Structures are given as structure tokens and as C-alpha cells.
Amino acid sequence: MKQATIKNIASELKLSASTVSRALNNHPDIHKETKRLVNSLATELGYRPNIIARNLKSSKSKQIGVVVPEIRHDFFANALSGIEEVAYQKGYTVILAQSNEDKDREEVNLNSMYLHRVAGIIVSISQTTSDSSHFKRLIDKGVKMVFFDRVCDDVNASTVHIDDMQSSYDVVKYLVNKGYKKIIHFAGPQNLAICKNRKLGYEKALIDSGVLYSPVVIEGGMHESNGYAHVDKMIEMGIDNCAIFAVNDPVAVGAVKRLKELGIKIPQQVGIVGFSNNPITEMISPQLTTVEQPAFEMGKRAAEILIHEIEDENTVIIPSDIKLETNLIVRESA
Amino acid sequence: MKQATIKNIASELKLSASTVSRALNNHPDIHKETKRLVNSLATELGYRPNIIARNLKSSKSKQIGVVVPEIRHDFFANALSGIEEVAYQKGYTVILAQSNEDKDREEVNLNSMYLHRVAGIIVSISQTTSDSSHFKRLIDKGVKMVFFDRVCDDVNASTVHIDDMQSSYDVVKYLVNKGYKKIIHFAGPQNLAICKNRKLGYEKALIDSGVLYSPVVIEGGMHESNGYAHVDKMIEMGIDNCAIFAVNDPVAVGAVKRLKELGIKIPQQVGIVGFSNNPITEMISPQLTTVEQPAFEMGKRAAEILIHEIEDENTVIIPSDIKLETNLIVRESA
DNA sequence: ATCGTGCCCGCAAACGTTTGCGGGTAAAAT
DNA sequence: ATTTTACCCGCAAACGTTTGCGGGCACGAT
Numbered sequence: 042m043k044q045a046t047i048k049n050i051a052s053e054l055k056l057s058a059s060t061v062s063r064a065l066n067n068h069p070d071i072h073k074e075t076k077r078l079v080n081s082l083a084t085e086l087g088y089r090p091n092i093i094a095r096n097l098k099s100s101k102s103k104q105i106g107v108v109v110p111e112i113r114h115d116f117f118a119n120a121l122s123g124i125e126e127v128a129y130q131k132g133y134t135v136i137l138a139q140s141n142e143d144k145d146r147e148e149v150n151l152n153s154m155y156l157h158r159v160a161g162i163i164v165s166i167s168q169t170t171s172d173s174s175h176f177k178r179l180i181d182k183g184v185k186m187v188f189f190d191r192v193c194d195d196v197n198a199s200t201v202h203i204d205d206m207q208s209s210y211d212v213v214k215y216l217v218n219k220g221y222k223k224i225i226h227f228a229g230p231q232n233l234a235i236c237k238n239r240k241l242g243y244e245k246a247l248i249d250s251g252v253l254y255s256p257v258v259i260e261g262g263m264h265e266s267n268g269y270a271h272v273d274k275m276i277e278m279g280i281d282n283c284a285i286f287a288v289n290d291p292v293a294v295g296a297v298k299r300l301k302e303l304g305i306k307i308p309q310q311v312g313i314v315g316f317s318n319n320p321i322t323e324m325i326s327p328q329l330t331t332v333e334q335p336a337f338e339m340g341k342r343a344a345e346i347l348i349h350e351i352e353d354e355n356t357v358i359i360p361s362d363i364k365l366e367t368n369l370i371v372r373e374s375a
Numbered sequence: 376m377k378q379a380t381i382k383n384i385a386s387e388l389k390l391s392a393s394t395v396s397r398a399l400n401n402h403p404d405i406h407k408e409t410k411r412l413v414n415s416l417a418t419e420l421g422y423r424p425n426i427i428a429r430n431l432k433s434s435k436s437k438q439i440g441v442v443v444p445e446i447r448h449d450f451f452a453n454a455l456s457g458i459e460e461v462a463y464q465k466g467y468t469v470i471l472a473q474s475n476e477d478k479d480r481e482e483v484n485l486n487s488m489y490l491h492r493v494a495g496i497i498v499s500i501s502q503t504t505s506d507s508s509h510f511k512r513l514i515d516k517g518v519k520m521v522f523f524d525r526v527c528d529d530v531n532a533s534t535v536h537i538d539d540m541q542s543s544y545d546v547v548k549y550l551v552n553k554g555y556k557k558i559i560h561f562a563g564p565q566n567l568a569i570c571k572n573r574k575l576g577y578e579k580a581l582i583d584s585g586v587l588y589s590p591v592v593i594e595g596g597m598h599e600s601n602g603y604a605h606v607d608k609m610i611e612m613g614i615d616n617c618a619i620f621a622v623n624d625p626v627a628v629g630a631v632k633r634l635k636e637l638g639i640k641i642p643q644q645v646g647i648v649g650f651s652n653n654p655i656t657e658m659i660s661p662q663l664t665t666v667e668q669p670a671f672e673m674g675k676r677a678a679e680i681l682i683h684e685i686e687d688e689n690t691v692i693i694p695s696d697i698k699l700e701t702n703l704i705v706r707e708s709a
Numbered sequence: 710a711t712c713g714t715g716c717c718c719g720c721a722a723a724c725g726t727t728t729g730c731g732g733g734t735a736a737a738a739t
Numbered sequence: 740a741t742t743t744t745a746c747c748c749g750c751a752a753a754c755g756t757t758t759g760c761g762g763g764c765a766c767g768a769t
Binding site: 390391392393394397403404405406409428430431432433434 | 746747748749750751753754755756
Binding site for chain 1: 716717718719720721723724725726
């Protein structure tokens with residue numbers, strides 16, 4: 042009933058532990074016949090190397106940590122899937138935690154991963170994270186870290202994200218050209234770089250288009266409920282022939298819900314564009330025009346970069362800053 | 376730059392490693408003043424216990440493994456979120472893998488978790504898993520295991536799931552009472568217990584209702600594309616005043632797509648009911664009638680049971696079989 | 710007969726903890 | 740002054756591996 046260990050095998054075969062270890066690892070010093078013996082007994086006993094012991098000895102591990110705000114968000118679930126995929130291919134395991142958009146929990150999780158001596162960590166930061174000292178502390182201790190999507194721009198680490206500013210610039214340009222009289226932005230929390238950049242892209246596009254009104258921004262969270270509530274604030278300003286550019290799909294979906302309740306026609310009276318291309322955007326009526334954001338691909342790239350940095354011990358790593366292409370998907374809502 | 380270890384602290388303070396260890400663990404044998412010294416130096420040096428070493432020594436770990444078919448499926452993402460939540464509260468970390476509905480990969484992942492000496496594993500089995508020897512092997516080695524949703528009924532382990540048969544029975548009864556002339560079941564792969572049970576519930580409800588036709592089952596996968604394709608097969612049999620009971624929401628959504636393309640009115644000409652209450656069901660038009668399945672709750676319960684079994688070393692564990700309540704959500708589609 | 714040369718293998722230390730046991734020192738009891 | 744007692748601390752082994760080093764043996768070369 043006991044676990045099969047190298048020691049067991051060794052004493053059974055009247056060999057030393059070292060010899061058994063070497064035999065199992067196919068070391069040239071060991072006689073072919075000995076290897077055969079060891080291997081056959083090992084399989085017979087169902088021997089599995091104890092990775093814990095191996096990691097302790099080598100003070101390395103093949104685990105990567107992932108901290109995301111909320112697993113159940115479609116975007117993160119897809120990114121996570123991409124990460125797992127790459128990790129699996131390269132022989133790494135993934136240890137997972139969610140911050141629930143809470144900075145303290147993010148920090149606790151990060152520390153826990155450090156305790157577990159993960160080889161590296163992939164992070165998408167929480168909405169409530171305003172300073173980055175907890176990241177810096179770990180990086181200083183030599184933990185490899187890669188940020189994706191919600192990146193942290195004031196730490197020295199690789200990042201994988203989209204060009205939020207350019208993407209939202211394109212959206213707004215598209216809306217202007219479509220002839221909407223006024224374009225309103227439902228923005229997210231401005232401490233998140235992605236939200237800030239989307240807002241900047243919105244403003245820049247308006248200026249470059251030479252519109253005669255000043256930008257109209259309603260700021261709030263990134264949930265459906267926020268979009269739902271924003272519509273009412275917007276109504277007060279008059280909505281005739283306006284278009285909404287929402288910071289993400291849930292906000293857009295919430296807005297659609299409220300607009301439909303109010304009997305406002307989309308896209309005739311109000312146009313609307315989301316961000317992320319969640320599967321839901323294709324299913325609602327009207328189908329939502331949105332920006333395709335390669336979640337799975339993003340996860341894959343983040344994992345590839347991290348593993349690359351882990352395995353290139355020798356060379357000095359210069360953080361890479363990957364920008365992935367987005368794609369405006371025009372559907373019915375604008 | 377070196378990691379702070381117990382040994383470091385010990386030599387710095389001219390103490391033995393044992394004393395430092397005991398001091399950090401607040402052992403009564405150690406003088407208060409000594410503890411103070413040790414603790415202050417520890418915090419100063421940023422000492423973090425090496426969990427790897429601790430696990431090796433105690434041959435325990437506070438990690439639980441999770442293997443699900445596909446992370447990106449809403450149901451699993453939510454369940455995972457529930458698991459992570461409980462794990463976090465109880466001080467466990469989650470190591471995650473997906474099988475991609477592939478039995479071999481499921482097995483590889485399971486073994487990898489065993490190598491990492493996880494304290495227990497939570498599994499929802501893949502579509503292509505037809506035998507359970509790989510589960511049994513690990514359980515025989517003493518690995519605690521809990522199945523959820525897609526459970527494995529021929530192994531001796533705890534399970535958390537819904538009463539699929541009863542739930543689908545209720546759905547079909549509802550449809551019969553609504554007056555639909557014929558009710559057709561879009562079934563899933565029959566090697567999955569959940570699919571088999573949903574089909575059984577469908578058949579039993581028809582019999583108990585005394586309908587005059589024999590059950591009509593179209594079997595296939597569990598993806599949107601399957602539902603889409605099934606509609607065409609169904610059309611050949613005549614669809615007038617039929618209702619579709621789909622094995623899950625994606626299949627139902629696929630069917631809706633195809634029905635709309637064909638200009639068939641829902642629910643006037645064809646009614647349709649899904650299963651799971653994915654968020655998407657509320658957003659599409661017509662809104663989908665479906666069965667609410669408590670994904671997050673299911674993950675939580677699974678994690679609770681697993682951790683309970685892990686921590687009750689002494690008592691002999693008798694596998695529990697938890698059935699969670701479902702809820703028929705009536706919307707527009709039937 | 711001696712030396713060198715491969716070929717196999719074992720010794721022992723190490724990774725960072727934890728822990729049973731035993732030992733030392735001081736103050737308190739005899 | 741001696742024994743007890745309580746209080747503090749260290750020794751060493753252990754968890755399961757890996758690995759540098761050294762050593763024994765048989766063989767062919769000298």
C-alpha cells in the first residue's frame with residue numbers, strides 16, 4: 042500500500058538509490074541490464090517520481106500561476122483556456138486563482154503562488170488595483186511575470202494586449218462616418234489602462250473627425266448593470282440619432298436591454314457598439330456590432346512568452362510588449 | 376539576493392534550525408524573547424516558508440486538482456469559480472486542467488495531478504470517456520476524488536450533480552401540458568450519464584403522460600452546430616406544432632438559429648426548451664425556456680465535500696451523492 | 710606482473726522543513 | 740548541598756530526489 046519510491050526499488054533490487062535514479066533517467070553510466078531491471082520493477086510497482094521532492098532538490102518547478110479577475114467572464118475563460126493549452130503542450134501545470142476584482146485578494150493569491158514557488162505568473166489585474174507595489178515586490182524577488190489584457194504599465198514585465206486606443210479610435214471613426222449626430226462613450230474605471238486608452242481613442246477620433254461637440258463620457262463599472270443604468274443618464278441629454286460606444290460587451294448588452302425596454306429602436310434611433318465579441322453579442326437581437334478581441338490567442342501568447350522567459354535562464358530578458366490585432370465586426374446594432 | 380530560509384535565519388542569530396522553526400510556529404518550548412528576535416529578523420529578511428519543502432516533509436499538500444472538459448463553457452467556468460472560491464476560503468490552491476473532451480488528455484492530466492501530490496481531485500468527465508479505469512487506479516492509490524455534473528457512476532467516489540432524469544421529466548410534462556402535439560428530444564452522447572438520464576426522463580414523461588406516439592430522439596453532440604443540424608433532420612418528419620427538448624442550451628440555441636433561418640415561428644409553430652440556463656438564453660430572441668442548473672453552487676459543494684474528505688483522515692469516508700435542485704425557467708420559447 | 714582505461718556502481722551531501730528525544734541551565738524544593 | 744522541576748534549546752533523522760566524486764572490477768596494453 043505504500044508509495045513506490047526510488048528507495049523501495051533500490052532496496053528491493055539491492056542497489057543504491059543513486060543507481061536507481063540514474064537508471065530511471067537513462068544515465069549512460071548505468072548498465073543496460075540494470076536499467077531493464079529497474080524499469081521493469083518500477084512499472085510493476087507503479088512507481089511515479091515525487092515531483093515535490095524533485096522540485097525541492099532542483100528548486101525549480103513546472104507550474105505557472107494565473108491570476109484573473111473573474112473566471113466566469115467569457116473573455117477570461119477563453120484566455121485561460123489558451124494558457125492551459127500552451128502549458129499542457131510544454132509540460133507545465135496551471136495553478137489558478139481569481140481576484141474577484143479585489144486588490145487585497147489579488148495580493149494574497151500572488152503571494153500564495155510565490156510560496157508555492159511557481160516558475161512564473163500570468164496576471165490580468167483587478168479593477169480595484171491602483172498601485173503595483175505587490176507586483177514589483179515579487180518581480181524583485183525574481184518571479185517571472187507576464188501581464189495580459191489588463192496590463193500594468195509601470196512595472197518592468199512583458200505584456201500581451203490589444204491596441205485599445207487604436208481599436209476604439211477605429212470604432213468611433215466608423216460611427217462618425219455612419220453619420221451619427223453624437224457619439225457617447227460609456228467608459229470603465231479609469232485606473233485600468235485598457236479603459237483609459239479606450240477613452241483616449243474615443244476622444245482622439247472625435248477631434249480628428251472635427252466634430253463640433255465635446256466628448257460625452259459616462260464613467261462607471263464594466264458590468265451589464267452599469268450599461269443599463271447609463272442609458273437613463275444619457276436620456277436626459279437627449280438621445281436623438283446618437284450612438285453609444287461601450288467600453289465592453291456586457292455594458293453594451295445592458296444598454297441594449299434598457300433601450301429595448303424604453304422602446305427605443307436600435308440602430309435607427311440609437312446605434313451601439315460593444316467591445317470584445319463575446320458570443321452573446323451574436324445571439325442578441327439586434328446583433329451587436331463589436332470589436333473582436335482574440336482572448337484565446339492572447340492567453341496562448343502570454344503563456345508562450347512566460348515559458349520562454351522561464352526557460353531562457355541565461356540571457357537577460359528584455360520585456361516584450363505584444364499588441365494583437367483586433368477586428369471591427371459590423372452587425373446590426375450600428 | 377538569496378532566498379531567506381530557516382537556515383539563514385538560524386546562522387544569523389546563532390541558533391539552530393529547529394529553534395527557528397519552532398519559534399516561527401509559535402511552539403511553547405521557545406522563549407518569548409527568542410521568538411521575538413526570530414520573527415523580527417524573518418520579516419526583515421522577507422522570509423517565506425518553502426511550501427515545497429514543507430509538503431515533502433509532511434507528504435501532504437494543500438492543492439486540489441480540477442479537470443473539466445472545457446474551461447470556456449459557461450457552465451464549467453462558473454463551477455470552477457465556485458471551486459476556487461471555496462478553495463481560497465479554506466486555504467487551498469487550485470491546479471487546473473482541461474481535457475478538451477479527450478479521454479487520453481483527461482488521463483494525462485489526472486496523472487500529472489497525482490505526480491504533483493494534490494490532496495484531492497475534482498472531475499467532470501469528458502464526452503469521450505467510456506471506461507473509468509484511470510479514475511479507479513488513482514482512487515486505489517488513495518487519491519480523494521469528487522465528481523460533479525458529468526459524474527462517473529461506476530466508481531466509489533462522491534458525486535455532486537442534479538437529478539437529470541427528474542428535471543427533464545418535469546420539462547417534458549410541462550411541454551405536454553402546454554398542448555404540443557409531439558415532443559422531440561435532441562439528445563447528447565449516451566455514454567455520458569447526464570445525457571442518458573435526460574433521455575430517460577424524456578421517455579418516462581411521455582409514457583406517464585399517455586401520449587400516442589413513440590419517443591422521437593435525435594442523438595448527437597452537445598454543441599450549437601449539432602442543434603443546428605438536427606433541425607433539418609427533424610423537418611423531414613413534419614414539424615407542425617412540435618416541441619423540441621434539447622439536451623443543453625447550446626444545442627437549443629443552434630436549433631433556434633436554424634428555425635429562424637427557415638422562418639419558422641417560435642413558439643407558435645415549434646416550441647423549444649434548453650438546459651442549463653446559460654446567460655445567453657436570456658438574451659436571444661425569443662428568450663429561451665430552460666432549466667436552471669446551479670453551476671457555481673455545484674462547484675462550491677464539490678469543493679466542500681472534497682476538502683471535508685481530505686481533512687477527515689480518521690473517519691472512514693462514505694461517498695456522498697448530492698443532488699442539487701433545478702428550476703424550470705419559463706420564458707418565451709415554450 | 711604492472712599499468713592504464715573503460716565501465717558500473719555506491720557514498721554522501723544537498724534542497725528546506727519538521728519533530729522526537731535528549732541535554733543543559735537555572736531556580737525552586739528538599 | 741543535593742535533587743527536583745521547569746524552561747529552553749540543539750542533534751540528528753527524515754521526506755524523495757539528484758549529483759559530484761571516488762572506487763572497484765575486468766579487460767587489454769605494456
